[in-house]
Amino acid sequence: MAPDLLLPTHSIVRPDKDRFLSEENPFEAMMSRFDRAAELLDLEPGIYKVLRKPEKQIITHSPVMMDNGDIEVFTGIRVLYNTSRGPAKGGIRFDLNVTLDEVTALAAWMTWKCAVVNIPFGGAKGGVICDPLKMSAAELERLTRRYTASIISTLGPDSDVPAPDVNTNERVMAWIMDTYSMRMGHTVTAVVTGKPVEMGGSLGRREATGRGCSIVTKGALAHLGMDVKGATVAVQGFGNVGSIGAQLLQREGCKIIAISDRTGGIHNKAGIDVDDAIAWIAKNKTLEGYPKGDKITNDELLTAECDVLLPAALENVITKKNAAKIRAKIICEGANGPTTPAADTILDEKGVFVVPDILANAGGVTVSYFEWVQDRGGYFWTEKVVNERLTEIMQHSFKAVLDLSKQHKVNMRTAAYMLSISRVATVHRLRGIYA
Numbered sequence: 001m002a003p004d005l006l007l008p009t010h011s012i013v014r015p016d017k018d019r020f021l022s023e024e025n026p027f028e029a030m031m032s033r034f035d036r037a038a039e040l041l042d043l044e045p046g047i048y049k050v051l052r053k054p055e056k057q058i059i060t061h062s063p064v065m066m067d068n069g070d071i072e073v074f075t076g077i078r079v080l081y082n083t084s085r086g087p088a089k090g091g092i093r094f095d096l097n098v099t100l101d102e103v104t105a106l107a108a109w110m111t112w113k114c115a116v117v118n119i120p121f122g123g124a125k126g127g128v129i130c131d132p133l134k135m136s137a138a139e140l141e142r143l144t145r146r147y148t149a150s151i152i153s154t155l156g157p158d159s160d161v162p163a164p165d166v167n168t169n170e171r172v173m174a175w176i177m178d179t180y181s182m183r184m185g186h187t188v189t190a191v192v193t194g195k196p197v198e199m200g201g202s203l204g205r206r207e208a209t210g211r212g213c214s215i216v217t218k219g220a221l222a223h224l225g226m227d228v229k230g231a232t233v234a235v236q237g238f239g240n241v242g243s244i245g246a247q248l249l250q251r252e253g254c255k256i257i258a259i260s261d262r263t264g265g266i267h268n269k270a271g272i273d274v275d276d277a278i279a280w281i282a283k284n285k286t287l288e289g290y291p292k293g294d295k296i297t298n299d300e301l302l303t304a305e306c307d308v309l310l311p312a313a314l315e316n317v318i319t320k321k322n323a324a325k326i327r328a329k330i331i332c333e334g335a336n337g338p339t340t341p342a343a344d345t346i347l348d349e350k351g352v353f354v355v356p357d358i359l360a361n362a363g364g365v366t367v368s369y370f371e372w373v374q375d376r377g378g379y380f381w382t383e384k385v386v387n388e389r390l391t392e393i394m395q396h397s398f399k400a401v402l403d404l405s406k407q408h409k410v411n412m413r414t415a416a417y418m419l420s421i422s423r424v425a426t427v428h429r430l431r432g433i434y435a
């Protein structure tokens with residue numbers, strides 16, 4: 001199926017517009033997990049101080065000529081959290097809720113995510129405060145190019161490599177690659193990943209995050225002695241992570257009993273035909289009006305009776321308000337930061353097995369790494385090879401985190417942080433402090 005360049009790569013679910021006001025600051029929330037792992041690792045004070053701060057935070061204000069002739073100024077952010085293990089890697093999101101704290105937390109998450117799957121990248125994230133759904137394609141292109149120009153000093157295949165994130169897609173990556181290439185005077189494909197395949201993108205990149213989620217979900221089911229065949233799954237968010245994750249799990253024999261997007265959800269005990277729902281979205285843009293099930297809200301979806309819950313939309317949707325009501329046995333975090341630290345404690349007490357975001361959704365950046373390798377080598381792999389290598393990395397990483405969690409008697413999130421922080425810390429120790 002040819003990718004639809006107009007579709008956002010993640011769907012947008014907004015169950016709680018004030019989600020950052022109602023629970024912890026996203027950076028502090030991320031850091032509370034970091035602190036717990038650092039304590040268990042007995043991290044030395046010097047490296048602890050280094051890893052608690054972002055390396056670089058850039059804030060830009062980009063003037064853009066709108067279609068009606070008005071000039072608007074858009075605030076953009078790019079945060080390079082840590083580059084000790086390699087070039088900074090991480091997506092760029094276009095969203096009205098972008099804040100410096102959120103982007104910094106997401107950049108730190110990228111650092112831990114790349115380390116947990118052991119790919120040679122540091123972590124970064126970018127964001128532009130805008131409402132892409134209210135902008136024309138021409139306005140979005142001008143904004144993308146101007147934002148790219150404003151952060152050009154950090155970008156480059158060896159320094160900082162963006163990718164798609166919430167509300168950005170292959171087309172946006174093509175504009176970034178073109179703007180950078182024009183400034184360099186030659187074509188530089190490896191400056192972004194998640195590009196269209198026709199211009200140096202990788203086969204399998206688009207499906208990679210959802211595929212990674214399905215691989216670790218199978219690992220979690222096997223660990224708990226549950227059968228994949230017939231396991232019931234509820235999926236929040238039906239962008240490329242949720243829809244592909246659901247599609248692949250359905251092919252493995254799971255029953256998808258609920259799906260949702262920003263317009264709400266659909267529940268069907270007998271199972272939802274995911275291919276049919278994807279075809280509906282391709283035609284109607286949202287799930288609204290999808291007839292083959294009962295209407296439910298996004299909140300109802302999260303607490304639905306199921307074996308596996310796959311939150312694949314935005315941050316902070318599983319909070320202290322709803323965590324006690326969650327009935328899933330496994331949560332596979334397709335989104336970045338869907339669970340707050342307060343909710344973690346409640347889920348632990350209930351015995352819910354959580355595959356944390358930095359592991360569960362690392363399939364995307366893993367195939368971004370494959371894309372970067374292919375661009376730099378100028379030699380492209382088949383989709384079969386991409387998927388085989390992705391499967392190997394995801395299975396291996398899942399096992400490494402599970403083994404560590406058993407060894408230290410901690411949950412999977414703490415184990416994943418311990419594994420990644422120890423990898424980043426080791427490189428800092430080896431490199432020493434530049435003076």
Ligand code: GLU
Nearest residue numbers: 090091163164165365368
């Ligand atoms: N935005 C994706 C993530 O949060 C992909 C990042 C990348 O491929 O660099 O993992």
